[in-house]
Amino acid sequence: MQCTDTRLLTRRQAVLGLLGTVACARCTAAERAVAKARRSGFTEIASGIFVSSGRDEDADAANGGAIANVGFIVGRDAVATMDAGGSLEDGQALRAAIRAHTSLPIRYVILSHAHPDHVFGAPAFLEDRPEFVGHAKLPNALAIRGDYYRARLEAQVGKARAGSVVAPTLLVESTRNIDLGGRMLTLTAHPPAHTDSDLSVVDTASGTLLASDLLFVRRVPSLDGSLRGWLKELQILKGLRTSRAVPGHGPASVNWPSAAAGLERYLNALLSETRAAIARGVTIEEAVNVVGLSERGKWALFDDYHGRNVTQAYKELEWE
Amino acid sequence: MGMKSSHSARFAWVLSATMILLLASSAAAAVESTSTPDEGVAGADDPSRIARWNALREAVFGKREVAEGSAVIQMEVPARALDAALMPLGLTLKGGNTIKGVYLFIDNNPSPLAGRFLFGPAADPSTLKMRVRINEYTLVHAVAETRDGKLYGTHKFVKAAGGCSAPAGTNEADALKEMGRMKLRLLGEFEPGKPMQALLQIRHPNFNGMQMNQITRMFTPARFIRTVDVSYNGEQVLHVESDISMSEDPAITFGFVPREKGRLEVQAVDSTDARFVHIFDVPAPAAPSAASTDAAPDSPVAEPKDFWLGPVNGPVPATLSGGTVIRAHDLAALLKERSAVVVDVSNSQQRPEKLAPQAVWMPPPHPVIPGSLWIAGAGAGVIDPHTEKLYRQRLAEATKNDLDHPVVVYCHERCWLSWNAAKRAIRYGYRKVYWFPDGIEGWRAAGFGTETLTAAASPS
Numbered sequence: 001m002q003c004t005d006t007r008l009l010t011r012r013q014a015v016l017g018l019l020g021t022v023a024c025a026r027c028t029a030a031e032r033a034v035a036k037a038r039r040s041g042f043t044e045i046a047s048g049i050f051v052s053s054g055r056d057e058d059a060d061a062a063n064g065g066a067i068a069n070v071g072f073i074v075g076r077d078a079v080a081t082m083d084a085g086g087s088l089e090d091g092q093a094l095r096a097a098i099r100a101h102t103s104l105p106i107r108y109v110i111l112s113h114a115h116p117d118h119v120f121g122a123p124a125f126l127e128d129r130p131e132f133v134g135h136a137k138l139p140n141a142l143a144i145r146g147d148y149y150r151a152r153l154e155a156q157v158g159k160a161r162a163g164s165v166v167a168p169t170l171l172v173e174s175t176r177n178i179d180l181g182g183r184m185l186t187l188t189a190h191p192p193a194h195t196d197s198d199l200s201v202v203d204t205a206s207g208t209l210l211a212s213d214l215l216f217v218r219r220v221p222s223l224d225g226s227l228r229g230w231l232k233e234l235q236i237l238k239g240l241r242t243s244r245a246v247p248g249h250g251p252a253s254v255n256w257p258s259a260a261a262g263l264e265r266y267l268n269a270l271l272s273e274t275r276a277a278i279a280r281g282v283t284i285e286e287a288v289n290v291v292g293l294s295e296r297g298k299w300a301l302f303d304d305y306h307g308r309n310v311t312q313a314y315k316e317l318e319w320e
Numbered sequence: 321m322g323m324k325s326s327h328s329a330r331f332a333w334v335l336s337a338t339m340i341l342l343l344a345s346s347a348a349a350a351v352e353s354t355s356t357p358d359e360g361v362a363g364a365d366d367p368s369r370i371a372r373w374n375a376l377r378e379a380v381f382g383k384r385e386v387a388e389g390s391a392v393i394q395m396e397v398p399a400r401a402l403d404a405a406l407m408p409l410g411l412t413l414k415g416g417n418t419i420k421g422v423y424l425f426i427d428n429n430p431s432p433l434a435g436r437f438l439f440g441p442a443a444d445p446s447t448l449k450m451r452v453r454i455n456e457y458t459l460v461h462a463v464a465e466t467r468d469g470k471l472y473g474t475h476k477f478v479k480a481a482g483g484c485s486a487p488a489g490t491n492e493a494d495a496l497k498e499m500g501r502m503k504l505r506l507l508g509e510f511e512p513g514k515p516m517q518a519l520l521q522i523r524h525p526n527f528n529g530m531q532m533n534q535i536t537r538m539f540t541p542a543r544f545i546r547t548v549d550v551s552y553n554g555e556q557v558l559h560v561e562s563d564i565s566m567s568e569d570p571a572i573t574f575g576f577v578p579r580e581k582g583r584l585e586v587q588a589v590d591s592t593d594a595r596f597v598h599i600f601d602v603p604a605p606a607a608p609s610a611a612s613t614d615a616a617p618d619s620p621v622a623e624p625k626d627f628w629l630g631p632v633n634g635p636v637p638a639t640l641s642g643g644t645v646i647r648a649h650d651l652a653a654l655l656k657e658r659s660a661v662v663v664d665v666s667n668s669q670q671r672p673e674k675l676a677p678q679a680v681w682m683p684p685p686h687p688v689i690p691g692s693l694w695i696a697g698a699g700a701g702v703i704d705p706h707t708e709k710l711y712r713q714r715l716a717e718a719t720k721n722d723l724d725h726p727v728v729v730y731c732h733e734r735c736w737l738s739w740n741a742a743k744r745a746i747r748y749g750y751r752k753v754y755w756f757p758d759g760i761e762g763w764r765a766a767g768f769g770t771e772t773l774t775a776a777a778s779p780s
Contacts (some may be wrong), residue, residue, distance in 0.1 A: 281507060283519075283573075284451070285398060285408035307402035315406065315569065318521065319503070 038066040042097045045253035046206035048074040053252045056219040056300035059156040066090045068117040068248055072098050073203060075180020080108035082201060082210045084121035088163030091121020106130050108178055112212030113195045114141035116149040122166035134168035135189045135197040172199060193230035209245040209256055216263050217250025220299035223309040227316055231267050234260055266295050274313040284314045364477035369459050372427050386463055389472025393464040401480030404454045406567045411448040411462055419445040420467045426565050428458035434565035440556025444515035444575030451567040454480040498523045499684055500596035510603035512580050521571045522588050528564035545570050547589045553582035578602050628736040629701035636739055636757055642746040643753040648766035651756055660726035661718040664692045665699040665741040685772035689763055694773055699737025723749050730756035
């Protein structure tokens with residue numbers, strides 16, 4: 001699938017050339033090649049938090065699955081990653097970037113939810129023996145969908161590069177703190193929202209919310225949990241006293257909570273227009289042609305995901 | 321319904337024959353596939369697709385000819401399937417009452433005969449819509465059968481993948497909690513004798529048995545809606561035989577001809593023999609709100625003098641001599657105000673005898689009004705002495721032998737068990753017996769919460 005905005009791509013490619021080289025100054029040549037080819041470099045968005053923005057595309061051979069944002073947080077004693085990358089190769093690039101920056105142990109690999117673009121890089125960290133941290137519902141979601149995701153990813157990027165599911169070793173039921181040494185991260189397990197296994201992270205020291213896919217910027221949101229639930233969780237997250245957020249897709253860093261406005265507008269349009277369609281007796285197949293069309297043109301990949309979002313919303317709301 | 325039983329037997333045979341045949345043919349395909357490694361992108365006219373359809377057609381129809389049928393049957397699918405686990409599919413049929421039924425095939429699904437639809441005398445066989453799962457790029461065939469035995473086919477090529485192995489929903493626990501809820505939406509205005517359409521929705525996970533748990537290496541057992549029967553004022557509208565190719569929360573749009581005001585009765589049976597029955601008023605009652613899931617108000621039925629010995633499910637009286645009929649909101653208020661003993665007398669689900677010994681028997685959690693005692697059997701027309709003793713004892717314990725303590729009895733909507741059990745409690749001497757005829761369905765429809773009990777909590 002093509003990115004809808006070629007100008008965006010071109011600009012990102014330019015950034016990629018610069019930052020990719022800088023951030024990977026201490027990598028091996030091979031690691032540098034990997035990191036350079038697929039991702040923009042890692043930007044230090046707040047003291048000790050490094051994020052690389054993914055491409056607004058679907059996974060394919062050219063991007064190697066590097067389509068979601070990934071990052072890492074460096075404490076006094078240890079490192080945590082926020083998501084593992086969208087493929088084994090992408091995970092290796094993330095690991096190389098960490099190693100280029102610090103030799104501290106990678107103690108936590110946080111898996112924000114079950115979608116493949118966030119978890120398939122996990123095998124790249126097995127040698128570090130970290131805790132793989134996830135929502136209490138993550139193991140079940142991975143068990144149900146893992147094989148299917150893997151087959152699809154292998155078709156998209158090739159078998160050797162795809163990676164696999166790694167079972168979480170540390171589960172979060174509601175909230176949990178993890179300590180990187182003088183740096184406490186607060187992990188929150190959310191009720192069904194973007195998916196049913198969403199985990200967000202707050203770094204209090206820097207006032208940063210690592211929202212992963214609870215926050216989409218630029219790329220069209222994908223709904224795979226609960227529309228009403230997502231709007232509710234978004235309200236709660238907006239109440240956090242952090243001035244900065246890292247979305248799962250979009251720029252490496254955005255202002256918080258103002259950057260939630262686009263997502264909220266989209267989800268509210270989906271909610272009110274799907275409800276109205278159901279009330280008018282519009283069928284599920286017709287609804288995809290009438291709901292949320294004012295959002296077209298405001299998001300990358302809109303035509304690839306919006307129809308499915310309407311289907312999901314309809315399915316949820318028709319039982320209200 | 322004689323129509324149903326004879327066809328079911330034949331259908332089951334056809335299905336199993338199809339399975340065997342497809343196992344054989346897919347093994348053959350695997351051998352050939354070395355030269356065409358990416359079968360997934362084979363086009364609509366690829367010889368492998370035509371061969372598979374020919375094999376399928378022969379398995380189901382034998383040597384009967386399936387004529388090109390665009391004059392009789394047309395199929396509509398989205399240009400691009402947006403969600404492989406929920407692809408809307410519509411059929412338009414021309415031929416009126418000469419059409420006996422429709423077969424739907426999703427050729428490349430592991431269970432390709434997705435459904436068979438038989439129209440009854442009260443049907444308007446002009447439209448059928450459903451939602452299906454698509455496992456990989458596939459031809460979809462629909463074949464109409466006329467009453468004189470002719471077959472007319474049409475097909476579409478669908479590009480979608482993953483609908484079977486990637487279930488749309490991951491909230492399995494929630495899906496089971498709500499299982500069996502139904503909604504009916506009437507499309508168009510009611511006018512006696514004029515065909516109208518209805519969208520029937522059934523809450524059911526339709527587990528397809530294809531998701532492997534990577535930790536246990538076991539497949540989540542299949543559990544799916546197997547038959548749906550719809551009748552209008554007792555006259556058959558539609559008989560559906562379906563399986564795992566139908567989406568989660570199956571939804572079917574069909575046409576029927578209501579000659580007068582009446583009731584549409586829907587009975588769905590799943591693969592564990594769990595039975596879900598709902599009745600809907602036509603035209604729909606004036607106040608919509610949550611009422612679409614309520615059972616229709618029953619026509620007046622006189623109270624029998626003694627316990628009811630007839631069929632357990634059906635219209636029930638509006639009254640109970642010596643007791644009080646209570647509705648959901650009043651019951652909620654009563655429970656809030658003061659302590660009452662609430663007794664659920666619905667039956668527990670017994671493992672069917674014919675179930676294979678290795679089959680997983682796992683009845684869903686039993687939802688009850690919070691705090692309920694579950695005393696199965698207390699509402700039988702003729703009660704066995706053991707159960708009677710147990711019922712008396714548990715009432716005595718729960719009320720602390722206070723005959724003025726309120727006792728509320730319920731089971732399901734349109735269910736005589738609670739009427740009988742409430743009457744029995746009155747005969748035992750309880751002076752404040754409330755009968756809640758709307759049952760657990762009515763309680764939920766009114767928006768009140770439930771808690772769940774497992775079968776072990778039910779006295780055997």
